Amino acid sequence: MSALDAHLVVRRDGFTLDAELRAAAGEVVALLGPNGAGKTTALRALAGLVALDDGHIELGGERIDGIAPEHRHIGVVFQDYLLFPHLSALENVAFGPRCRGVPRSRARAQAAELLARVGLAGQAGRKPRQLSGGQAQRVALVRALATGPRLLLLDEPLAALDARTRLDTRAHLRGHLAGHAGPTVLVTHDPLDAMMLADRLVILEHGRVVQTGDAATITSRPRTDYVARLVGLNLYRGRADGDLVRVAGDFTLTTAGPQHGDVFVAFPPAAVALYAARPEGSPRNTWPATVAAVLRHGDALRIELTGPITVAADVTPAAAVQLGLEPGRPVWASLKATEATSYPA
Numbered sequence: 001m002s003a004l005d006a007h008l009v010v011r012r013d014g015f016t017l018d019a020e021l022r023a024a025a026g027e028v029v030a031l032l033g034p035n036g037a038g039k040t041t042a043l044r045a046l047a048g049l050v051a052l053d054d055g056h057i058e059l060g061g062e063r064i065d066g067i068a069p070e071h072r073h074i075g076v077v078f079q080d081y082l083l084f085p086h087l088s089a090l091e092n093v094a095f096g097p098r099c100r101g102v103p104r105s106r107a108r109a110q111a112a113e114l115l116a117r118v119g120l121a122g123q124a125g126r127k128p129r130q131l132s133g134g135q136a137q138r139v140a141l142v143r144a145l146a147t148g149p150r151l152l153l154l155d156e157p158l159a160a161l162d163a164r165t166r167l168d169t170r171a172h173l174r175g176h177l178a179g180h181a182g183p184t185v186l187v188t189h190d191p192l193d194a195m196m197l198a199d200r201l202v203i204l205e206h207g208r209v210v211q212t213g214d215a216a217t218i219t220s221r222p223r224t225d226y227v228a229r230l231v232g233l234n235l236y237r238g239r240a241d242g243d244l245v246r247v248a249g250d251f252t253l254t255t256a257g258p259q260h261g262d263v264f265v266a267f268p269p270a271a272v273a274l275y276a277a278r279p280e281g282s283p284r285n286t287w288p289a290t291v292a293a294v295l296r297h298g299d300a301l302r303i304e305l306t307g308p309i310t311v312a313a314d315v316t317p318a319a320a321v322q323l324g325l326e327p328g329r330p331v332w333a334s335l336k337a338t339e340a341t342s343y344p345a
């Protein structure tokens with residue numbers, strides 16, 4: 001089965017997409033990024049709905065960027081499913097193969113088998129409006145797979161679902177995707193979708209790839225503020241000399257590992273402890289800070305602090321009351337060196 005190798009360049013007024021994208025056969029790659037990063041543009045370029053201004057798209061070593069969308073052998077699942085409303089689930093799935101000349105009875109038998117595989121044997125005769133959001137999403141996926149596409153594209157496949165259905169569907173979608181032998185590219189701005197469904201994440205910001213890797217690498221070693229916020233870490237750039245990293249002006253953090261030169265330092269908000277007075281026998285990183293904001297964060301409170309560095313700290317509501325944390329309140333922050341990871345920038 002064919003691998004995807006693409007360099008997508010699309011120029012618009014005030015926006016340029018310039019992104020390299022690779023996916024091996026059977027690999028699910030999530031394209032993750034903030035609004036306006038160019039995710040949809042990239043997906044539409046792969047599908048052939050937007051022309052490339054430069055670059056290339058190769059599938060199994062064959063250039064497909066000059067080929068019309070309907071001849072690219074690409075399966076697409078859009079977020080709003082786009083099922084034919086007047087056809088049953090079975091007819092929707094059989095439609096593609098029928099258009100490719102597969103005899104009616106065989107197309108229907110294949111469609112029935114595909115629907116059964118995603119647990120929809122009992123819904124095969126229903127029209128899209130008689131299906132739940134999660135069921136319609138599965139029909140759309142199966143329909144995209146029915147023609148045996150060489151590349152599968154998913155555009156925010158769970159976005160239209162309510163929270164509960166989203167949870168169930170997300171859990172099953174991964175298994176359904178395993179039935180596709182070719183590469184899959186999934187576009188989402190939901191980090192959970194990306195991490196649960198994809199083998200590898202490609203982070204897109206301002207039309208450029210800023211980081212790529214598996215979920216574990218990306219969550220432990222973010223390389224941009226967007227990714228750091230996404231995974232809930234404090235992130236700084238600095239210069240390392242052994243375990244000391246100068247991160248801002250003459251402010252230096254002691255970190256867990258020896259590094260040299262340009263590095264990132266990352267640590268979770270829960271690793272930052274707050275005190276009313278300078279802590280005694282303190283950990284190596286201690287600095288005065290001022291509370292800028294107090295936000296709810298699950299069961300904890302997230303405290304945003306200004307000072308020599310801007311930092312987020314998670315504290316319990318009880319600790320927040322005890323310390324009288326409110327905007328403008330001066331505090332001491334401390335961080336154990338073992339909690340601060342440094343890695344090359």
Ligand SMILES: Nc1ncnc2c1ncn2[C@@H]1O[C@H](COP(=O)(O)OP(=O)(O)OP(=O)(O)O)[C@@H](O)[C@H]1O
Pocket residue numbers: 012013015033034035036037038039040041042189
């Ligand atoms: N048809 C178009 N013509 C001109 N500019 C466009 C067009 N479609 C999108 N853009 C611009 O291209 C940029 C990227 O948009 P795109 O929709 O690809 O981003 P996205 O990452 O998918 O965002 P979102 O998550 O909001 O859907 C944006 O600045 C957008 O305004």
